[in-house]
Amino acid sequence: MKRLFLLVLSSMLTLLALANVASASIYTSYQPELPAKLR
């Protein structure tokens, strides 16, 4: 159950990262540096 929860969480976070890569920038004033895998 914990593993399933972590899998869902990691998928959602990956989607968030990809959404940020697709957009011009995040809407807050701080944009973290992109990890090498997403460049």
Added chain:
Amino acid sequence: MVEALARRMARGIAAPLSLGDDDREVLEFASKLLVVCVLDVTVILAVACLLRVVPQVVTAYLTVVVLKSFAGGAHASRVGPCLVTGILVYSAIGLLARAAAPLGQGAAWTGYTTVAVVAVFAFLRHAPAPPPHKPIKIQARRKALRTGSLLALASVLAASLVWLLRPFTEPGAFWAALLGMVWQSLILFPATQRLFSRL
């Protein structure tokens, strides 16, 4: 603090799933985005509550969310200055919008026309403006973001126009949307980006 929390979150997820370093870095990046967004929204709304300008701040914030996702704009290099800038800017927008609310339709039309001209100029000339460490390398993506940013601006201008034409019930929010567009236009200019990169 944000970096440490994001690192901890990413490790907490990556270790039980036996993910590699690359995947852990992606999770850490996403965790940073999440923590910064939650912190940003919470702090800005808390200050807006104290100043009693929540509708104005929410309107301005949503306007910038829509526009900045496509057009980009200036970014601070650290979380602290980012939060302080956000608090100062959105609180100022909220207070200014509340102060401008009693102004009549004539002033609203003048404001709308002026902001529309400035925003269209800024977007046509500078959008998209990604952060320096997130450059757009593919020309087709740049074109898509440029088209998206111009469509987003047209949508926000159209929504504001509808707001202006119907019975003028919430002028504070109307002025907040206009000021949000002013802020978004301002952060597209290279001079503002250079200034922010030093923060």
